[in-house]
Amino acid sequence: MSKEGDRIYLSSPHMGGSEIMYVKEAFDTNWVAPLGPHVEAFERECAAYAGVRSALALSSGTAAALLASRLIGLGPGDVFFCSSLTFIASLAPIVQAGAEPIFIDSEPESWNMSPSALRAAFEEADAKGVRPAAVVLVDLYGQPCDMDELIPICESREVPVIEDAAEAMGSTYKGKLAGSFGRFAFYSFNGNKIITTSGGGMLLSDDEESIDRARFLSTQARDKAPWYQHSELGYNFRLSNVLAGIGRAQLALIERRIEERRAVYRRYYEALSGIPGVNFMPEPHWSMTNRWLTTLTIDPSVTGITNLSLLDALAWRNIESRPVWKPMHLQPVFEGAKYYRHGDEDVSARLFENGLCLPSGSNLTRADQDRVIETLSGMLRR
Numbered sequence: 001m002s003k004e005g006d007r008i009y010l011s012s013p014h015m016g017g018s019e020i021m022y023v024k025e026a027f028d029t030n031w032v033a034p035l036g037p038h039v040e041a042f043e044r045e046c047a048a049y050a051g052v053r054s055a056l057a058l059s060s061g062t063a064a065a066l067l068a069s070r071l072i073g074l075g076p077g078d079v080f081f082c083s084s085l086t087f088i089a090s091l092a093p094i095v096q097a098g099a100e101p102i103f104i105d106s107e108p109e110s111w112n113m114s115p116s117a118l119r120a121a122f123e124e125a126d127a128k129g130v131r132p133a134a135v136v137l138v139d140l141y142g143q144p145c146d147m148d149e150l151i152p153i154c155e156s157r158e159v160p161v162i163e164d165a166a167e168a169m170g171s172t173y174k175g176k177l178a179g180s181f182g183r184f185a186f187y188s189f190n191g192n193k194i195i196t197t198s199g200g201g202m203l204l205s206d207d208e209e210s211i212d213r214a215r216f217l218s219t220q221a222r223d224k225a226p227w228y229q230h231s232e233l234g235y236n237f238r239l240s241n242v243l244a245g246i247g248r249a250q251l252a253l254i255e256r257r258i259e260e261r262r263a264v265y266r267r268y269y270e271a272l273s274g275i276p277g278v279n280f281m282p283e284p285h286w287s288m289t290n291r292w293l294t295t296l297t298i299d300p301s302v303t304g305i306t307n308l309s310l311l312d313a314l315a316w317r318n319i320e321s322r323p324v325w326k327p328m329h330l331q332p333v334f335e336g337a338k339y340y341r342h343g344d345e346d347v348s349a350r351l352f353e354n355g356l357c358l359p360s361g362s363n364l365t366r367a368d369q370d371r372v373i374e375t376l377s378g379m380l381r382r
């Protein structure tokens, strides 16, 4: 077999066409400098979309995670609970602020935080008289967590929740949108996400005062004075007006993008789900996932082939795929960190060992998908 055709990416930006009009408007009105009318409009539109009171447009999802943890006051001496199966940005800024992570396993039903493992972690913390300063829930690959199981465990102890909905914009839990749970939530508009501003993020909350404070912190924490005066230290984290314009055009298309990604998933599912040892990431009945990435596991004891050999076979045909996120409790940087499993099983480790993410962009052609499907079924049906 030889390399063939254009490269097929995992998840590449998908422009709708009208982005350029918003950008042109920013140029025509000379609102190229930071902030401006697109930023304010994008914030209003995102808050309305998520169904929350207030939103703050930022330069990245990571910046949003940092501000959420700063608003809660996480710092040295604090511990916090976080899904182990996630991308490092869910927690890197919180660890950098001095707080210590304790990792919680996934449940097989949603691949997201296991309520029983979270309960076990809280019971042990309660017994020691320790109160975690926050819980970070991650809606992985677009799939919302089981919020009605997880949030009451945190609320009964008055522990604030941060929802990392970076991958889950447009997904719903019992009809309510991802990005509207917890004290703070955030989206990412990185180039590979379901909608993009090329790079950006949005912090969301019903607590308007906190979002106003985050706005103050994200613009260098300038006191109200005629001169530059600072009583505390802030950041330069705002999204530019040009990029917010791209975001507004992208947001207008989000329902279509979700439908397209779900259609990509359905084609893979129809073609491959009948192969023994192949299991797709589930979509529990209480949720609707945007299927940001179509993800599956391959049981090598059944298929006789590993996820990494499939990844290589795809790469050979110029197709980008990825292993599932490597869990945080297996990361060298967090060696020795505490971890609570889902009962006797280490679910997130197994998902990592067997998992594979397939090209899932809303701009994939049928021919692109055929090439992915042929490659996989050729290897798996041998």
Ligand SMILES: *Cc1c(COP(=O)(O)O)cnc(C)c1O
Binding pocket: 059, 060, 061, 062, 063, 086, 087, 089, 090, 138, 164, 166, 167, 187, 188, 189, 190, 200, 201
């Ligand atoms: C992309 C992503 C982030 C970070 O977003 P950036 O905008 O890239 O900083 C955080 N958490 C998860 C789970 C992500 O996938």
